[in-house]
Amino acid sequence: MAAIRLLYLSFFILPLLLLLRVVSSADNSAALTKSLLYYEAQRSGKLPDNQRVQWRGDSALKDGTNDVQLVGGYYDAGDNVKFGLPMAYTITMLAWGVVEYGSKFEANNELQNALDAIRWGTDYLLRAHSEPNVLFAGVGDPVADHDCWERPEDMGTPRTVYKVDEEHPGSDLAGETAAALAAGFIVFTERDRDYAAKLLSHSRQIFDFAINHQGKYSDSIPAVGKFYSSSGFQDELLWAAAWLLRATADEEYMNYLDDADDTGGARSMFSWDDKYVGAQILAAKNVLDGDVEDSGNWAGFKDQAEEYICNCVQKGNNNVVKTSGGLLWFNEWANLQYTASASLAMVIYSDYLRVSGNALSCPSGLVNPDDLIAFAKSQVEYILGANPRNMSYMVGFGSNYPQKVHHRGSSIVSIKKDPTKVGCKDGYTNWYSKNEPNPNVLDGAIVGGPDKSDNYNDDRGNFQQAEPAIATVAPLVGVLARISS
Numbered sequence: 001m002a003a004i005r006l007l008y009l010s011f012f013i014l015p016l017l018l019l020l021r022v023v024s025s026a027d028n029s030a031a032l033t034k035s036l037l038y039y040e041a042q043r044s045g046k047l048p049d050n051q052r053v054q055w056r057g058d059s060a061l062k063d064g065t066n067d068v069q070l071v072g073g074y075y076d077a078g079d080n081v082k083f084g085l086p087m088a089y090t091i092t093m094l095a096w097g098v099v100e101y102g103s104k105f106e107a108n109n110e111l112q113n114a115l116d117a118i119r120w121g122t123d124y125l126l127r128a129h130s131e132p133n134v135l136f137a138g139v140g141d142p143v144a145d146h147d148c149w150e151r152p153e154d155m156g157t158p159r160t161v162y163k164v165d166e167e168h169p170g171s172d173l174a175g176e177t178a179a180a181l182a183a184g185f186i187v188f189t190e191r192d193r194d195y196a197a198k199l200l201s202h203s204r205q206i207f208d209f210a211i212n213h214q215g216k217y218s219d220s221i222p223a224v225g226k227f228y229s230s231s232g233f234q235d236e237l238l239w240a241a242a243w244l245l246r247a248t249a250d251e252e253y254m255n256y257l258d259d260a261d262d263t264g265g266a267r268s269m270f271s272w273d274d275k276y277v278g279a280q281i282l283a284a285k286n287v288l289d290g291d292v293e294d295s296g297n298w299a300g301f302k303d304q305a306e307e308y309i310c311n312c313v314q315k316g317n318n319n320v321v322k323t324s325g326g327l328l329w330f331n332e333w334a335n336l337q338y339t340a341s342a343s344l345a346m347v348i349y350s351d352y353l354r355v356s357g358n359a360l361s362c363p364s365g366l367v368n369p370d371d372l373i374a375f376a377k378s379q380v381e382y383i384l385g386a387n388p389r390n391m392s393y394m395v396g397f398g399s400n401y402p403q404k405v406h407h408r409g410s411s412i413v414s415i416k417k418d419p420t421k422v423g424c425k426d427g428y429t430n431w432y433s434k435n436e437p438n439p440n441v442l443d444g445a446i447v448g449g450p451d452k453s454d455n456y457n458d459d460r461g462n463f464q465q466a467e468p469a470i471a472t473v474a475p476l477v478g479v480l481a482r483i484s485s
Contacts, residue, residue: 029108031384031444032480034396035473036110038444039094039117041409042470044082044152045072050116055414055440059152063139063159064127070139070161073124077469078407080152081140083228084128084162085217088176089272090474091121092243093344095183096278097478100348102187104481114477115187122184122199125177129202133209137162137173137217142227149408149427153415156424162221170217174210175236176275178203182243200247207240231273234262239275242282254292257283263300266307266318269330270341272471277341280305281349288356306360309349312342313375315362325388325454326378333464336383336393336449337472343376344475347482350376377483380476383446388454395468396443403437404460406467410442411460432460446472 040053044060060080064070074090076083098105098114105111128136144157164170181203188196210233218229238260245253263283264276283301292298310316312328320342321329330338350372353359360367385392385400392398395405405411412422412431417439422431438460445468450456456465 028380028384028480028484031380031394031397032105032108032110032477032484033113034394034444035446035477035480036113036117036444038395038442038468038473039074039120039470041442041445042074043072043120044075044080053443055416056409057153057415060139060155060159063161065161068127068130068136068161070124070127070136072120072127073139074121074470075152078405078410078463078467079140079142079145080150080155080157080408081142081145081227082124082138083142083224084135084137085173085176085224085228085230086272086469086471087121087138088125088173088180089275090470091118091125091180092176092183092239092278093341093471093474094118094121094477095180095187096348097344097475097481098187099183100351101478101481104485107485108481110481114481115191118184118187119195122181125180126198126202129177129206132205133213134163134165135170135174135177135206135209137164137170137221138224142223148424149412149432150422150424151409151412151415151427154421154423160223162223164217164220166213168220169213169215170220170233171210171214172230172233172236173217174206175233175240178207178210178240179236179243179275181206182240182247185247203240203244203247207237207244210237210240228272234260235264235275235279238262238264238279239282242279245286246282257301258292258297260297263297264304266304266311268308268311268318268320269338270308270345271338277305277308277345280308281345281352284349285352288352288358290356305345305349306362309346309360309372310362310364310367312346313362313367313372315360315364315367317363321452323450323452323454325382325450327382327387327450327454328379329452332451334448334467334469334472336446337469339379339383339449340446340472340474340476340479343379343479346372346376347479351482373483376479380479380483383449383476387450389450389456391456393447393449393456395445395447396441402447402456402458402466404458404466405438405442405445405447406460406463407438407442407445410438410440410445413439434460442468444473446476448472 185200270277350369354369392401
């Protein structure tokens, strides 16, 4: 009997106790701090005096053309390319978190760091909008960049610039950029009025450019197609209009949403490429607040936003798949990006419902605002370690997190420790192939995450699971702020 009790304890009780310990020690405030540190590690350009991530140095100081300076912004993921579409989405999502939960960022002493993260992005987007109908879409030859493994401080690959204009449109890129700047306007309007006014002016111009010269940016710039090909641009136009409406209350943006031929329908995910859910949630707020009638397009936006959220919380007609460990499962490639955006959608909508005194009526039952918060918390807890592997998928959080992150700067000795240039192929030979932890901890990065069976292979070459990206962390920042107090 003693042996049976020991086996029971070993195989059932101890794992449960360990899981509970991980959950109870998941310090959301500390995770919030680390998530914002991550953006400092991704900075391109001349680093500021208050830079906290000290293993990084200045990089890409000549980005741009003879006429347009494009220094700054963020490197996209584990590479050294600046991709405009996911970067603009990242800024919109960071700003959305502050718009909704600015007081919570302040309570956690992270408001200034969040504002700095947003402004590092909006400053770059302003530079990228060099003329009313010209918008730079990115910097860096992505094929050449991915053929090298080198620190951003050592880059020797071409810093090719890409742009959209009247003859080569990019309504998706322009729409997302307009949304980011409009959201930034709301963030800064009470903190830096002159800067906010500049953001809004550019946002309006870029939205007009997106409307008047329509087309997909990846059709105009084939070089980005292999990496961030766009599935369409109507979602970004709605997203931009929704943000401009919230920023200005102008009738033209209300009319755009009211007259739109396509409200998106029920979506299966919310991502850098598909913004319908975000637009639907912002539009639904107008219905819940009583600013518009619950009819026509507005009823459609609200119904479709709620259908997505019902499916996420497993109360819909087409529920999102969950792993056996409880993680929402959307995609084998960087799944946590989609889990993070779904979690932000849930917490924000829960608060819209709470303020309006409503609950969510799903096909399988009523869901109240607290239920949405609890479900989003379960996703955060999984990411931070309450999962079958007891592994935190946020780098630097907890005692068991990915050590061999697919990230050039993190995986090569800091230029501050060894300034010897690491060549394009030398990085692969001397660092990429090393079976050792990365020498620099990429605090706050969220890797792609486990597979559908809750398994994770901590291998630098496993880019599907082991590569973090700025678009993955951004929505989680707002979620962490919301649930940290």
